[in-house]
Amino acid sequence: MSILGTRVLRTEDPRFLTTGGVYTEDVVDERLAGACHLFFVRSPVAHARITGIDVSAALEAPGVVAVFTGDDLADLPVRKGFPMVSQEMAQHPLAIGTVRYVGEAVAVVVTEDPYQGEDATELVSVDYEPLPAVVGFPAALAGDVLLFEGAGTNVAAEFGNREAQEADLFDGCDAVVTQVVVNQRVAPAPMESRSMAAAWGEDGRLTAWIPNQGAQGTRGSLARQLGVSADLVRIITPDVGGAFGAKFGADPEQAVVAWVARELGRPARWSETRFENLIGMTHGRAQENTVTIGGKRDGTVLAYRLEILQDSGAYPRIGAVLPSLTILMAPGPYAFPRAEAWATAVVTNTTPVGAYRGAGRPEATAVLERAIDLFAAEIGMDPAEVRRKNLLPPFTEPHRTKFGALYDSGDYVTALDTALAAAGYDELRRDQAERRSRGDVLQLGIGLASYVEITGGGDESGPPNENATVEVHPDGTATILTGTSPHGQGHETAWAMLASDELGIPMDKITLKWGDTDLIPQGGGTGGSRSLQQGGAAVQQASKELIEVARERAAAELEASPADLVFDVGRSAFAVAGDPEAAVPLASLAVEERLLVRTVFSAPGATYPFGTHVAVAEVDTETGKAFLRRVVTVDDAGVVLNPLLAEGQRHGGIAQGAAQAFLEEMVYDTDGNPLTASFADYPFLSATEVPSFELADMATPTTYNPLGAKGIGEAGTIGATPAVQNAVIDAVAHLGVRHIDMPTSPQRVWTAVQAAAAPDDGDPGSSRSESA
Amino acid sequence: MQVNLTVNGKPRADDVEPRLLLVHYLREHLGLRAANIGCDTTSCGACTVLLDGQSVKSCTVLTAQAAGQEVITAEGLGDGDQLSAVQAAFRQEHGLQCGFCTPGMVMAATALLAENPHPTETQVREGLEGNFCRCTGYHNIVRAVLAASAAGKGEADQ
Numbered sequence: 001m002s003i004l005g006t007r008v009l010r011t012e013d014p015r016f017l018t019t020g021g022v023y024t025e026d027v028v029d030e031r032l033a034g035a036c037h038l039f040f041v042r043s044p045v046a047h048a049r050i051t052g053i054d055v056s057a058a059l060e061a062p063g064v065v066a067v068f069t070g071d072d073l074a075d076l077p078v079r080k081g082f083p084m085v086s087q088e089m090a091q092h093p094l095a096i097g098t099v100r101y102v103g104e105a106v107a108v109v110v111t112e113d114p115y116q117g118e119d120a121t122e123l124v125s126v127d128y129e130p131l132p133a134v135v136g137f138p139a140a141l142a143g144d145v146l147l148f149e150g151a152g153t154n155v156a157a158e159f160g161n162r163e164a165q166e167a168d169l170f171d172g173c174d175a176v177v178t179q180v181v182v183n184q185r186v187a188p189a190p191m192e193s194r195s196m197a198a199a200w201g202e203d204g205r206l207t208a209w210i211p212n213q214g215a216q217g218t219r220g221s222l223a224r225q226l227g228v229s230a231d232l233v234r235i236i237t238p239d240v241g242g243a244f245g246a247k248f249g250a251d252p253e254q255a256v257v258a259w260v261a262r263e264l265g266r267p268a269r270w271s272e273t274r275f276e277n278l279i280g281m282t283h284g285r286a287q288e289n290t291v292t293i294g295g296k297r298d299g300t301v302l303a304y305r306l307e308i309l310q311d312s313g314a315y316p317r318i319g320a321v322l323p324s325l326t327i328l329m330a331p332g333p334y335a336f337p338r339a340e341a342w343a344t345a346v347v348t349n350t351t352p353v354g355a356y357r358g359a360g361r362p363e364a365t366a367v368l369e370r371a372i373d374l375f376a377a378e379i380g381m382d383p384a385e386v387r388r389k390n391l392l393p394p395f396t397e398p399h400r401t402k403f404g405a406l407y408d409s410g411d412y413v414t415a416l417d418t419a420l421a422a423a424g425y426d427e428l429r430r431d432q433a434e435r436r437s438r439g440d441v442l443q444l445g446i447g448l449a450s451y452v453e454i455t456g457g458g459d460e461s462g463p464p465n466e467n468a469t470v471e472v473h474p475d476g477t478a479t480i481l482t483g484t485s486p487h488g489q490g491h492e493t494a495w496a497m498l499a500s501d502e503l504g505i506p507m508d509k510i511t512l513k514w515g516d517t518d519l520i521p522q523g524g525g526t527g528g529s530r531s532l533q534q535g536g537a538a539v540q541q542a543s544k545e546l547i548e549v550a551r552e553r554a555a556a557e558l559e560a561s562p563a564d565l566v567f568d569v570g571r572s573a574f575a576v577a578g579d580p581e582a583a584v585p586l587a588s589l590a591v592e593e594r595l596l597v598r599t600v601f602s603a604p605g606a607t608y609p610f611g612t613h614v615a616v617a618e619v620d621t622e623t624g625k626a627f628l629r630r631v632v633t634v635d636d637a638g639v640v641l642n643p644l645l646a647e648g649q650r651h652g653g654i655a656q657g658a659a660q661a662f663l664e665e666m667v668y669d670t671d672g673n674p675l676t677a678s679f680a681d682y683p684f685l686s687a688t689e690v691p692s693f694e695l696a697d698m699a700t701p702t703t704y705n706p707l708g709a710k711g712i713g714e715a716g717t718i719g720a721t722p723a724v725q726n727a728v729i730d731a732v733a734h735l736g737v738r739h740i741d742m743p744t745s746p747q748r749v750w751t752a753v754q755a756a757a758a759p760d761d762g763d764p765g766s767s768r769s770e771s772a
Numbered sequence: 773m774q775v776n777l778t779v780n781g782k783p784r785a786d787d788v789e790p791r792l793l794l795v796h797y798l799r800e801h802l803g804l805r806a807a808n809i810g811c812d813t814t815s816c817g818a819c820t821v822l823l824d825g826q827s828v829k830s831c832t833v834l835t836a837q838a839a840g841q842e843v844i845t846a847e848g849l850g851d852g853d854q855l856s857a858v859q860a861a862f863r864q865e866h867g868l869q870c871g872f873c874t875p876g877m878v879m880a881a882t883a884l885l886a887e888n889p890h891p892t893e894t895q896v897r898e899g900l901e902g903n904f905c906r907c908t909g910y911h912n913i914v915r916a917v918l919a920a921s922a923a924g925k926g927e928a929d930q
Binding site for chain 2: 009010012013014016017018019020021022023025026028115189190191192193239240241242244273274275487488489490644645647648651652653654655656678679680684685686687688690692693716
């Protein structure tokens with residue numbers, strides 16, 4: 001019987017549980033013997049001219065090998081953004097002339113041991129001439145202060161066609177609601193911060209150990225920043241302690257590590273502190289969305305408009321282009337007859353914004369699902385009913401949206417109804433009504449979010465694809481090389497399941513390798529929930545092709561026609577049909593000649609998983625404190641290879657989504673000072689703040705890969721964020737509250753309740769509406 | 773300064789800087805790198821070890837403070853290749869993903885169960901509040917601790 005679809009325990013677990021994973025900081029390698037350690041001097045001000053840097057005292061400190069500033073690295077290329085982003089908004093690996101956010105690296109101190117670096121860094125004296133800080137959208141758009149004079153604007157990029165907006169978009173609507181919805185800035189905060197180890201060989205090649213999500217992309221990124229050919233860079237990926245989108249490519253600090261190692265002619269290591277991580281690693285989300293939704297009193301939505309503002313931080317990284325994904329997914333799973341969306345990305349004096357679990361799609365769902373609830377409240381209809389009324393009907397042939405997305409398959413109404421049934425929706429509403437009629441202090445809120453998202457998309461270079469190599473060895477073991485890059489997802493287990501299922505080789509005899517660019521020169525890495533549907537599919541395809549290669553060899557050995565041979569997976573051997581005694585073990589066919597296949601799996605396009613989340617919250621109306629009591633989800637990602645792993649992905653995503661909804665926020669003051677730059681200040685979710693989650697199953701296969709699988713990695717943040725936010729707002733909706741921005745902190749909830757109770761004084765938190 | 777202590781059953785005597793943190797001593801001097809450093813404010817618990825049976829965050833303990841005491845790390849928890857009951861439960865319930873918080877989480881859970889062999893779910897969550905995990909949403913970690921508790925109960929009943 002096939003092991004596919006079963007709860008296979010992870011083969012990687014024992015080492016993580018005992019000796020621990022080997023993360024970059026743990027790497028022991030002779031090439032790194034005698035490594036020096038780097039510690040960065042970071043800007044304490046958000047926007048300033050650097051008028052002088054005095055490193056003399058630091059140079060005298062114990063153990064200091066060298067101190068470098070931006071001018072020393074002036075031979076390195078500046079880092080520019082994507083082609084659609086203003087090319088004037090470029091970053092030096094160490095700041096030259098101007099600093100643009102708190103945490104920007106200004107100098108680097110190199111010491112014999114890390115403790116010495118921490119001491120000596122404080123001795124570097126930098127003179128700053130402060131400039132006004134650009135913080136928030138109004139200041140950025142006003143453009144009175146520019147981050148980059150040469151750009152002439154703080155606008156980094158624009159998407160969609162604002163000029164083409166239709167004046168009569170909302171004609172025929174009985175009710176129209178407009179709301180500004182903030183999708184606050186959060187910190188990805190993987191448990192393992194950024195680090196690196198670097199050594200240049202006598203052959204002039206760099207070997208770099210970097211925690212990353214795709215070694216091949218990291219190689220290209222690092223090579224570009226160093227101005228060298230990618231052939232001269234070898235990336236080795238140790239275990240990676242979480243990434244969540246923030247470990248794609250190579251960061252400027254990592255270019256500095258490589259440069260210092262080359263300059264000093266000795267290996268170099270760097271590991272950042274958590275403080276540095278919270279201001280130095282890219283942040284996520286950071287959008288402000290103005291949404292307008294209109295429709296008929298029977299619940300039918302007729303029109304939807306989304307105006308997106310994206311804070312890119314000081315230097316446009318991937319965050320500056322994520323609004324394109326937000327636009328792509330703007331209408332979500334709904335059949336809105338009319339919809340339009342556009343976006344403006346700006347630079348501000350804050351940490352650059354990058355990808356964070358979902359990357360552009362959670363933002364689309366968050367504002368959309370708020371809008372649906374606002375419309376439901378406006379017309380006085382149950383939000384579940386409004387959703388049911390507007391969801392696209394089930395489809396098996398691809399559905400093209402107005403924004404160009406091609407949904408592969410979907411059954412959104414069933415997902416909604418399954419989630420409602422699993423949650424006991426009607427009973428929850430009864431409980432809520434009773435509490436409301438009693439005027440309980442602890443009120444109940446029920447929040448919904450229906451979503452569709454895009455996973456495993458391709459890029460300009462072509463349709464989505466991934467490569468895999470499978471080799472069977474004479475001793476009966478097998479090796480898989482993959483272009484994906486696990487950092488918690490369990491590819492060692494999942495890819496071995498796929499190969500074992502084809503080859504009949506036990507899982508414990510199969511080794512997975514990834515993340516070494518000399519061994520695996522091509523690969524797309526792990527992100528965008530692409531790995532199983534492309535990387536896993538490639539492993540299965542390579543295994544099948546290997547069987548066909550082996551079949552020819554077995555036929556020669558048995559002097560039989562290949563067509564007459566059957567491969568017996570149970571015995572991992574070929575036999576002649578009708579004569580099971582005449583068998584050739586698969587492994588024996590690798591003795592005289594290596595038995596391996598490298599293949600590339602290509603998908604026709606991205607897949608579109610979908611689902612519905614139901615969150616239940618209790619809110620103390622006197623203190624504003626929200627307690628998350630239940631999260632019930634249906635996440636349909638097609639056929640599930642290993643339910644244990646898929647559920648783990650859902651759990652983690654739900655928790656991160658919930659955390660954004662009611663807890664986490666990266667806060668800056670008006671001068672651009674980060675106020676949440678440690679785990680003592682940043683409200684990282686702990687075990688006491690979430691319940692156990694309730695997962696309901698639904699699996700609508702995709703035809704885009706033989707596994708029938710769509711991506712599952714980001715469903716949790718996409719669905720749970722608005723579901724939890726909606727639940728908190730729903731708990732106080734009867735008091736007149738229409739909207740509370742995330743995170744729905746006690747202060748925000750309390751303030752909203754007080755404002756709703758007070759006579760109308762133009763409360764900025766309330767939505768504008770007009771009813772005909 | 774001279775420090776004598778026991779780590780995973782082995783007596784150790786080392787000359788260390790007075791300011792050397794226990795986690796750096798374990799990682800850099802002894803090569804025991806299961807305990808990880810996840811923050812600089814004693815918030816995340818990735819560095820949790822047992823000190824005379826109590827769970828401590830080894831980033832906030834000086835090596836000198838551990839003198840004369842017994843340190844147990846994840847490396848010393850099981851018996852050879854045999855996982856401890858808590859470690860085995862973490863695997864059984866998929867209580868780990870990227871693994872970075874895992875050694876600390878396992879040590880915290882071990883101490884929690886030693887103190888309260890039969891905790892409720894709420895007690896497990898409260899007991900692990902000082903240990904952060906970004907991957908699992910805590911769901912399967914809680915299940916693992918409850919499963920280890922149930923397994924322990926079975927042993928005690930026999």
